[in-house]
Amino acid sequence: MMLSEAIVPLLLTLKVATLATVFASIVGIAVAKFLGRRRTFARDVVESLLTLPLVLPPTVLGYYLLVVLGHNGFFGAWLMRDFGISLIFTWQGAVIAAAVAAFPLTLRAARAAFSDVDAQLENAARTLGASESEVFFRVTFPLAWRGVLAGALLAFARAMGEFGATLMVAGSLPGRTQTLSLAIYDAVMAGDDARANALVIVSLVTAVVVLLIAARLLQRTQRMTLT
Amino acid sequence: MTRIAVAIDKRIRADRREFQLSIQFESDADVTVMYGPSGAGKTLTLQAIAGLLRPDSGHIALNERTLFDSAKSIDVPARKRDIGFVFQEYALFPHLTVLQNVAFGRRRGWWNRNAIDEEVRAIVARMHLERFGDAFPLELSGGQQQRVALARALACKPHLLLLDEPFSALDTELRGQLRTELIQAARDAAIPMLVITHDSDDVAAFGGKLVNVENGRVIPPNIGATHFQTT
Numbered sequence: 001m002m003l004s005e006a007i008v009p010l011l012l013t014l015k016v017a018t019l020a021t022v023f024a025s026i027v028g029i030a031v032a033k034f035l036g037r038r039r040t041f042a043r044d045v046v047e048s049l050l051t052l053p054l055v056l057p058p059t060v061l062g063y064y065l066l067v068v069l070g071h072n073g074f075f076g077a078w079l080m081r082d083f084g085i086s087l088i089f090t091w092q093g094a095v096i097a098a099a100v101a102a103f104p105l106t107l108r109a110a111r112a113a114f115s116d117v118d119a120q121l122e123n124a125a126r127t128l129g130a131s132e133s134e135v136f137f138r139v140t141f142p143l144a145w146r147g148v149l150a151g152a153l154l155a156f157a158r159a160m161g162e163f164g165a166t167l168m169v170a171g172s173l174p175g176r177t178q179t180l181s182l183a184i185y186d187a188v189m190a191g192d193d194a195r196a197n198a199l200v201i202v203s204l205v206t207a208v209v210v211l212l213i214a215a216r217l218l219q220r221t222q223r224m225t226l227t
Numbered sequence: 228m229t230r231i232a233v234a235i236d237k238r239i240r241a242d243r244r245e246f247q248l249s250i251q252f253e254s255d256a257d258v259t260v261m262y263g264p265s266g267a268g269k270t271l272t273l274q275a276i277a278g279l280l281r282p283d284s285g286h287i288a289l290n291e292r293t294l295f296d297s298a299k300s301i302d303v304p305a306r307k308r309d310i311g312f313v314f315q316e317y318a319l320f321p322h323l324t325v326l327q328n329v330a331f332g333r334r335r336g337w338w339n340r341n342a343i344d345e346e347v348r349a350i351v352a353r354m355h356l357e358r359f360g361d362a363f364p365l366e367l368s369g370g371q372q373q374r375v376a377l378a379r380a381l382a383c384k385p386h387l388l389l390l391d392e393p394f395s396a397l398d399t400e401l402r403g404q405l406r407t408e409l410i411q412a413a414r415d416a417a418i419p420m421l422v423i424t425h426d427s428d429d430v431a432a433f434g435g436k437l438v439n440v441e442n443g444r445v446i447p448p449n450i451g452a453t454h455f456q457t458t
Binding site: 121126127131134139143 | 279306322332336
């Protein structure tokens with residue numbers, strides 16, 4: 001049965017998307033916290049620049065990632081020289097590509113969720129002796145986590161569907177960097193309709209399962225922070 | 228002994244309006260009442276004393292300890308001022324139970340643990356809230372929420388308690404009763420209070436030292452002075 005052939009790209013996709021979501025969420029939450037609740041022109045400019053991965057063509061993103069991570073790029077050359085690590089054509093490279101593409105979603109969701117928290121509650125915590133990190137972990141985050149989670153789920157969906165940047169950075173090596181979306185393209189180009197069908201069905205089922213989990217987790221959320 | 232000394236200036240710009248706050252007063256009374264109409268700058272003054280609003284210039288001291296001094300670049304952060312704040316809308320943590328709210332300031336760290344010490348239970352009992360220990364703030368009435376807010380502030384053993392319009396969110400019938408309860412609770416805790424209000428009935432009930440505020444400035448008390456006798 002052709003479905004078994006879909007298992008390898010499926011597991012790879014889940015691994016890449018999960019790790020990408022974790023990284024994108026941690027960085028997104030940290031940057032959202034750093035930008036703070038006050039909206040100033042400078043902070044809006046920073047947020048806009050950080051949202052670029054969402055609006056740029058994925059190939060442009062892939063190009064810049066190659067410029068940075070490639071063997072001639074400043075970061076890639078340093079990794080190669082000092083650690084002997086190359087991220088190009090590896091699944092770790094695919095994680096980075098997906099994380100960068102998904103990051104704007106976690107950032108925007110976290111920023112909206114944090115600024116929805118009543119500033120007076122944070123002030124109350126301060127007068128009760130809480131440091132800024134205590135205020136964040138005991139008041140702000142517990143009240144904002146649903147919005148943050150909504151952003152993480154969108155990021156996961158974005159990471160699962162990542163194609164252009166991943167192709168440029170990690171290539172499409174079956175069993176190594178070929179995620180579901182890349183495998184589907186590969187099967188269609190090769191005229192292998194049966195394989196394409198199986199992969200598409202697996203993608204659909206996975207997407208529905210993710211949406212169901214999301215609905216469960218966000219049951220009591222008033223509004224989703226869609227961008 | 229001067230309990231509290233305030234002399235601050237702060238210019239606030241909102242939209243195209245400008246507001247100049249210029250407040251000076253001292254008080255060594257157990258209860259100090261700051262009285263004035265809405266928008267006079269009472270809440271801003273309270274926030275400045277608590278460390279939630281940074282004045283442009285001036286000086287704030289509590290029991291001879293300087294909390295803010297623009298000339299000496301002293302600005303003690305809110306968490307180290309030992310000042311309790313009961314917010315107008317109470318600002319109870321909606322994700323925490325009554326007991327967790329009251330215990331909030333008594334433990335450090337990044338987690339809201341459930342361990343409640345005896346002292347917190349005693350404070351909760353004194354405020355007649357034992358039955359609501361595991362309830363969430365939104366399940367309580369306005370008067371009960373206010374008692375939680377007061378208990379939460381007292382649990383930190385502050386050196387001064389700030390009350391921002393403590394009765395404005397309550398209906399008239401409740402006010403009289405809660406005033407008595409609040410005054411009693413603060414007396415029991417032996418913590419000096421600074422109360423702000425725009426309600427002259429509050430002024431009469433609290434007694435103590437009166438500070439009249441209007442349009443961002445302290446003005447001499449000239450309205451019904453016989454009304455405000457120290458109790």
